[in-house]
Amino acid sequence: MTATSNAPVLAASNVTMVFGGLTALKDVNIELHEGQILGLIGPNGAGKTTFFNCLTGLYTPTRGSVRLKGRTLPSDPAQVTVAGVARTFQNIRLFPSMTALENVLVGRHSRMKQGPIASLFHGPSFKKGEADARTRCLELLDFVGLSGLDDELARNLPYGDQRRLEIARALATDPAVLLLDEPTAGMNPQETEAARQLILSIRELGIAVVVIEHDTKFIFSLCDHVSVLVQGELLVEGSPEVVRGDPRVIEAYLGKPPEEVQAEVDAYAAESSAERTSIIEPIRDRRPNEGGQQ
Amino acid sequence: MRNQTVKAAVLVAGALLLAACGTNKEETGAGGGNQACDQSKGTLVIGVIAPQSGGLSALGLGIKNSAQLAADQANEKCAVKGYKLQVQTEDDQATAQVGAQAATRLSSNANVVGVIGTLNSSVAQSVQPILKGKNILMVSPANTAPSLTRGGEYATAPKRDFENYFRVCATDDLQGPFAAKYLVGKAGKKNIAIITDGKTYGEGLAAEFKKQAEKDGAKIAATAKVGERDTDFSTVITSIKGANPDAVYYGGEYPQAGPLSKQMKDAGLNVPVMGGDGIFDQKFIDLGGKEGDLATSVGAPTETLPSAKAFIDAYKAKGFKDDYSAYGAFSYDAANVIIASLGKTLGDAGTWGEDKRADLIKNTQDYSAQGATGEVKFDKYGDSTNKLLTVYKVTAGKWAADETGTFGG
């Protein structure tokens, strides 16, 4: 790797987003370096999702810019992915009727070259490209811990595996930055821990990771750097220890002493995961969530 | 275990063997109709290709029933020695492609002697070559496009492409001009608007009408087209109303013509609508055809000819559910052409076969008799020599014959 550690992979500078008269984001600055895990937390309506959408090309910031390796991000999600920012979705958005392997192969789309003509004739170079892609995707399935499940339909996978598959699919785009939108939502403690390990090993690959989470415990135990968004503004940022101890965070976001919050968070996680595993519906029944924040 | 399987197999085989050597006693029963005639040689089929569903089914059903009537009468009179005649009707849904499929179905049955149809000239175009390929006689009761018999250059260089094709009705190039002569000459309309429905029949008829009307000194004040499925004609009516026409000639069929006439009156354009045999149906009046509207139809008025009277009485006696409509009498004549020519071809002891088809066509060419629509006879192109046409007028809620004559050019 040639990039030096002080040149950020992803840099958002003075990102401001105004909807009508409402300012959703105000002068948000973030820097992300290679191999870094950045946690993004904040209460409901703080603008996390809006910011996330700015990073994925769904929104173009009203002011300010997002740069990937020094270049301004394009304003089209597909091109953002091609440029090197991959994402997962808060409410899993897999391709339910495709197999696990095919899902990952779709992620490989932008790194493959075969055009319509090659696809029509299935020539030797097509076959080679296809075989290479399969090998790579099988490796990725292996990497996220889904080996042997490649021929399973995505909709038939258990909830936790669907989350992993989504990460494998995102990794297949060879991203420089991986954005994870509430990766542990609905998981039980074991699954959460496995997710944490997985994210740590993604970092080992030299990929920078941004995690949005409600689960503060998860964030504080995982991230190198945590940013707190409150009412569209960056309130505090720094190492987990710094953020956790900052009185403004406790007041604005947590509203209670840290220990108490921690207990509540744990209870919530246990309760909600128990509840959710019992009423999991096949994913195609799930309506895409309109606003994102609830 | 194995032993049991063998046993089971033997059981099945034995039972089947028994079944195979059953007796050959034949069923007997009522079916078959009049036993006075010898029908030992089997059944010959007269095919009918006409719309049996959709907007034009009223006309198509009339064609079918009238052909059935002719066949039933022939069976009673032993018109074809040794054979029973049956009518097989195929629905062409008034589209060319379905018509072609129907023709193929009929043509692959060796017992089909001839085909009556079609109603639409556009369908006839796709049926003609298929039947010609098998040398099957085709007699149309209703095709009015001149090109079907005399080729694309019918006016200047007529050429017959289909020797197997005949028709018992008059073509557009007679009917259109005849209507023009009446409307311009007798009714004295000099400022005429033309509306067409964009289909083969209507467009052809209106084109022929226009030529003659202009020759006779009338002005074509406006032309407009309506869609096949349109029901609201207010736009079209307004667009021609500006030209203040004193009559409207409609090239098309009754499902649109009736409402058109009514809506014209509503819109303050109270002038007569005239059309061809496609609007000559009681339904035209039910749907809004107003007093004074006109239609031409081929042949003398059915009610005045004795042969036609016989047809109508027989039709009514049969108790068909549907009316015989505009083409019933023609269909009846067409069926009789086929039956009589077949009878002549087979004689007293002939046997039907592929080799008889050429003779059948030749005998049809030479056919001459008095039918329900007047004299039925063909010229060298297969067109009817009967050029008699009648103008009908809506009077007291019914079509009444107004003038009968021939078009002399």
Added chain:
Amino acid sequence: MATLLQQLINGLVLGGLIALIALGYTMVYGIIQLINFAHGEVFMVGGFASLATYSYFIPESWRSDWWVALPLMALGGALVAVILAVIMERFAYRPLRNAPRLAPLITALGVSVVLKEAVRLFYPGATAPVPFPRVFVDEQYTFEIFDGTITIGSTAILMIAVSVIGAVVLQTYITKSRMGRAMRATAQDPDTARLMGVNPNRTIVLTFVIGAALAGIAGVLYGIQITNVDTEVGFLYGIFAFTAAVLGGVGSIKGAVIGGFAIGLIKSLAGQYFPGGTQYDLVWIFVLLIVVLVFRPQGLFGEPERVRA
């Protein structure tokens, strides 16, 4: 000038009819994002049902008084349309509410074919257009202006009046009544609406019912204006009405009405003044539709769609 005015009147009359049908499309689409292809056929069935009411259910002595016969016919038409809509919603669409997007669309197509064919097969004489009595004051009012005359019929006036009144009543109902609020809530977010105590199923059925009743009434008005009904009209007016709904912005009552009048006016003006005349009026309508969709996908009065995260 007279021609232009007359065409404008023609357009408004047609537009009124289209608007009435478009209301049903717009409401159903607004609430469950379903293009109910069958809605055009419901309109057609409404026309036939009201004709049946007249010919088979109203005693002959009542038929001559339009103030007796017409409301009864409208009732009959609307009733049958409503029953159909309820059956259709319950047995065809509701089971598919969570199915892939294509499934209910194809079902709607199937329903529309079934309705049309059922009428064609089982209504006496419906293989061709069936005459419809003009059960209303049958007057044509003619005015002399500038260079000619313009004519407007009593039934045409009724058509415009009913569509405008219908739209106003509907708009008031939806903004003011409790059920109307429930409807809007369900359209925005069915899950949240359910949490707030709204029964989404009942709300959706109600939407279908209102749409169908309007379509049924449109059927009667069509009958007395055109003086015949035909199984083909459902498809044609269905397309017009849906186009109107999309043009005006799906989900918007105001949009559907203005879209309806716009389509009516374009149809009659294009028929008169555009190249190709009435043969290509459909083309112009669709060109307009595509242009609107490309430059303003939410339609003229629709809310812009929120971007999904």
Added chain:
Amino acid sequence: MNIPIGWKYLAIFIPSVLGLIGLLVLIRFAWKKGTEYVTPRPTLSRPLSIGGAALGIVAALMPWATFVLNEGAYPDKSTLQFFDSPWAVSGFRLHTLLLSLVALAVVFAPIRKHRIHKALGWSLIGIALINAAFIAGNGGGFGAITSDGSSFAFGAVIGLVAGIALVFSGKAGPVEPIPHLSTDVSRVVAYAVLVVSFTALLLGVAMMLNAGGQGGVGNPYAGPIFLSLLAFFAGVLGALHAVGVTGWISRLSDKHKWFSIVVLLAVALGLPFTEAGTDYWMTTATNIGVYAATAIGLNIVVGLAGLLDLGYVAFLGIGAFVAANFSGAAAAKMGFELPFLVAVIIAAIVAGVFGAVVGSPTLRVRGDYLAIVTLAFGEIFKKSAQNDIGGLTGGANAIPGVPPINWFGLSFDKPLEIAGVKLPSGVMYYVLIIVLVALVMVVFANLKNSRIGRSWIAIREDEDAARAMGIKTGKAKILAFLIGATLAGVAGAVFAHKTSTVAYDSFQFIESVTLLAAVILGGMGSIPGAVLGAALLLVLPEKLREFADYRLILFGFALILIMRFRPQGLVPDKHRRAELANEGAEGVPIEELNLPDDTPGGAKAQVAR
């Protein structure tokens, strides 16, 4: 005051509808109770099956109709009393006999019987109901199938009872798994099995096509004969499935894919040599081929990319009109004739360009609005063609007289003689269309299993997620339209020459619906599905002429019911088949379990684990 007639009809109509519903509910109730009774009693299985089979044999030997119907004697001597012809059984009565004998034999054979008996039983029920309905319907009531005083005919009734008994014998006791036969057989055996089974398929198809002749006056009972044969074949297939043979053959053919394709092609080309090798069936088969090729194209748009196209037949029309104009027909705009292959390429390109144009609003327009845009395009095409736009379509006069394809002096519409075997006319078109359909299938399969095909499916499944994976969705969707339209254009060129008249009215909205129905019936995204769908939609109306008028309404019901109960179609593609393999414990496909939103959470949770 007279009560208008409508009220009287209503007074009859409402009670009869309620009565009918009541009857159905009653039957359903009885069926359910019966099932509940026999399921825990495996000992009942044997007596029920023996009794059912015996009754079936009796039914086969009994007369089925009490008198000769008006349209002629019901086929297979079913009016003859038993003592007149004790063993004269043929046709559907022979099938009944065969099914019953097999059922009886199975009782004593050492194999798992439940599924076999169920299949045979349903087949018997089918045959009995079909024939009973026709005889009673044509004969004017139940007297025709029971007794009219002088003669009796209880065949159908007994057959029905026999079938029900067999089905219930299959229900008594636990559900047995289908045996899994090993595909580890030598190549020779595998090839032989494949050849035999595909040949059997060919003969079966030929038999079905010919069952009862072509209908019409000569064969008034073609419909019931065909349906009975269908029920018989269904029973046979069901029984074979129950012993694991069909699954085995299907796995064998998967294993020897190329050999299977070659044999299948050979078998398809063998159809003209069978009894179905008539002009008529060749024409019908060619029409099926044209529709199938077009439907496969549509399948790319609808099945893979998930975009509803309601004006698709326009591309077929564009292809046809282009080919007609370059065919040298008298009415053609171009005064010269191009070789067929060149014309095909031009037709494909022109159709493809139009496809891309029509698809272009997808860049901005949401999915369901696109349906309206495509519908609009279909209507615009029809209007333009009807008005002879640019003198290219012949307007109302159409373009008649398109000459048949002629290669090396071989005119495609003439009969052919190969090695002394006379082949019907139109056979060359049949061969051409088989080759074309095979090619189109290869195109479809190759695209589907490629980067592009995956991107289409991804768009269908979740467009936002697809975009987030770097797929340029707009481009991909336009490409789908372009390729689909191109395929339709090619099919249109063949259509033009085969039909010889190209008229605007062959390309109406209802044809687009037919194509869509073919895709949906067969299974969206499935390769053989579109062909099967097209075949069914064209063959069934030909065979069931009695219901010609009801064709479209049945069609509409089919669309509704398929979407409701079997959205994956008759031949689901691989992914959807995988779903089916995950059947619940009671053999209920997952699809059906999670339908109503008011289902208690239990069932869903169970399915989703």
